Amino acid sequence: MSKAKQLRNRMAERGLVHIMAAHSPLSAVLAEEAGFDGLWASGFELSALYGLPDMSLISMTQHLDMLRAIAGRSSLPIVADIDTGYGNAINVIHAISEYERAGASAVVIEDKTFPKVTSLAAGGRQELLRVEEFQGKIEAAVNTRLDPDFLVIARTEALIAGLGEEEALKRAKAYVQAGADMILIHSKKNDPSEIESFARAWDGDVPLTIVPNAYPDLDANRTQALGNIRMVIYGNYGIRAATTAMQGTFRRIMADGGVQNVHKDIVPVEEIFRLQGMEKTKADEKRFLR
Ligand code: SPV
Ligand code: MG
Numbered sequence: 001m002s003k004a005k006q007l008r009n010r011m012a013e014r015g016l017v018h019i020m021a022a023h024s025p026l027s028a029v030l031a032e033e034a035g036f037d038g039l040w041a042s043g044f045e046l047s048a049l050y051g052l053p054d055m056s057l058i059s060m061t062q063h064l065d066m067l068r069a070i071a072g073r074s075s076l077p078i079v080a081d082i083d084t085g086y087g088n089a090i091n092v093i094h095a096i097s098e099y100e101r102a103g104a105s106a107v108v109i110e111d112k113t114f115p116k117v118t119s120l121a122a123g124g125r126q127e128l129l130r131v132e133e134f135q136g137k138i139e140a141a142v143n144t145r146l147d148p149d150f151l152v153i154a155r156t157e158a159l160i161a162g163l164g165e166e167e168a169l170k171r172a173k174a175y176v177q178a179g180a181d182m183i184l185i186h187s188k189k190n191d192p193s194e195i196e197s198f199a200r201a202w203d204g205d206v207p208l209t210i211v212p213n214a215y216p217d218l219d220a221n222r223t224q225a226l227g228n229i230r231m232v233i234y235g236n237y238g239i240r241a242a243t244t245a246m247q248g249t250f251r252r253i254m255a256d257g258g259v260q261n262v263h264k265d266i267v268p269v270e271e272i273f274r275l276q277g278m279e280k281t282k283a284d285e286k287r288f289l290r
Contacts, residue, residue, distance in 0.1 A: 003077040004105035004149035010037050011207070011230045016223060019233045023049045024066070025073035027238045029275055038077040041067045041104065044118060045239040056115030060086050060095060064102050071103030079153070079233065080104040084114040088133075089140040096144040096152075106151035108184050108209070109137060111158075111171060119160045120188045120214055126161040131171055135178035142179035153209055153231075154180035159187045159194055169201060176204050182231065184209040192218035199226040211235040 001009075011017050019038040020031035023045035031039055046066055047054040060082075067080060080099045085092035092109065099107055110116065111134040117124040129137075134154075141152045154175035158168035172183040185208055187194040192215040199208060207230035212218045223229050245266075252262045273279075 002105070002147050002149055003075075003103075004147050004151060007038055007077040007079075007105050007151065008149055016220060016229065017231050018220070019079055019231060021045045021233070021235050021238045022070055022074075022078075023239055023242075025069045026275060027242070028070045028074040028076070031238070032074050032076050036076065038079055038105070039070060039074060040233045040235060041070065041078050041080045042235055042238075043081045043083050044236050047118075048236075048239045048243075054116075054118035056083060060098065064098055067099070067104060068102045077105035078103060079106040079108060079151075079231075082107045082109055084112055084116050084129075085109045085137055085141070087114055089136045092137045092140045093144045096141045097146075100145055100147065100150055104150075106153055106181075107141065108153045108155050109141060110155040110184075110186075111175075112161075119157060119186055126157060128157060128161050128163070128171075131174045134171075135174055138175055138178035138180050151181045152179065153182040153184050154178075155184035155186060155209075157186060159185065159189075159198070165194070165198055165201060168198060172202070173204055176206050180206060182206050182209050184211070184233075186211055188214045190214050192222070196222075196226060199228055202228055207231070209233060 007017065017037040019040045020036040021042040022028040022031055022039040023042065028039050041063065043058065044054040046063060047058050050058060052058065067078060071078060082095050082099060086095050096107065111129050113127045113129055117126065138152060138154050145152065156168050156171045158171050168185060172185065175183060183204065183206060185195060185198050195210055195215060195218060202208060207228050209231040210229055211233045213235045223232060249262055249266060253259055256262065
């Protein structure tokens with residue numbers, strides 16, 4: 001059974017899947033050990049990892065390289081954040097075959113113009129494509145996938161662009177018509193009202209995906225109560241957690257004039273050995289090195 005099929009099954013069985021952002025194979029291993037249902041190959045996290053803003057600066061090749069490395073160290077299905085699909089419908093055709101081959105089980109494509117600006121930035125330039133043009137991109141994606149279970153998730157940025165719920169619903173319906181398997185509805189409002197209102201108004205034929213980055217109060221119970229959200233993506237928590245930990249540790253080492261205090265509060269190197277799979281390598285050495 002493909003991982004895409006597994007992801008679909010899990011959504012059907014559990015009602016809601018929890019997808020954690022991964023910016024590296026190590027973060028993917030940690031997400032899998034913590035019990036998440038899948039990984040989010042986040043454009044924001046990878047951009048941040050490179051110390052760059054999330055504005056279509058990271059190339060498809062860079063993103064694919066990381067996705068392959070992640071797929072090599074995790075058994076979880078990967079939902080790839082392909083932003084705008086790197087251009088028009090022709091670029092989308094190329095992207096879908098590359099991402100499917102690289103090991104993704106799903107893609108999220110958003111209806112913004114290329115180059116995009118990250119959704120949550122205050123005052124960001126948020127230009128949306130014509131509906132027909134984005135429908136063409138969705139149709140191109142659906143037509144290109146080899147595995148019929150590979151999910152094409154259409155993301156509308158209508159609320160992010162300030163165009164209101166009516167426009168968001170209209171676009172989401174048009175994208176379902178074009179063949180989208182799910183709709184990702186995004187909001188940068190710092191309370192869940194916009195998302196809850198959209199979900200209540202949504203009577204389309206496919207379920208919804210959300211990314212509660214800006215509105216953390218929408219927890220799993222409240223999400224499930226809405227009834228039509230099947231996927232929650234935790235979009236920037238990995239890179240924020242890593243930054244919190246490194247900032248605190250690095251500052252303390254400078255303040256303390258050494259690592260004499262901080263070493264007690266971070267994982268021992270043996271934990272990194274375990275995550276690296278050192279035990280197996282040691283056993284392989286014993287067996288094969290002569
Ligand atoms: C990402 O994680 O790259 C996302 C979610 O697309 S957000 O940054 O909130 O737009
Ligand atoms: Mg993104």
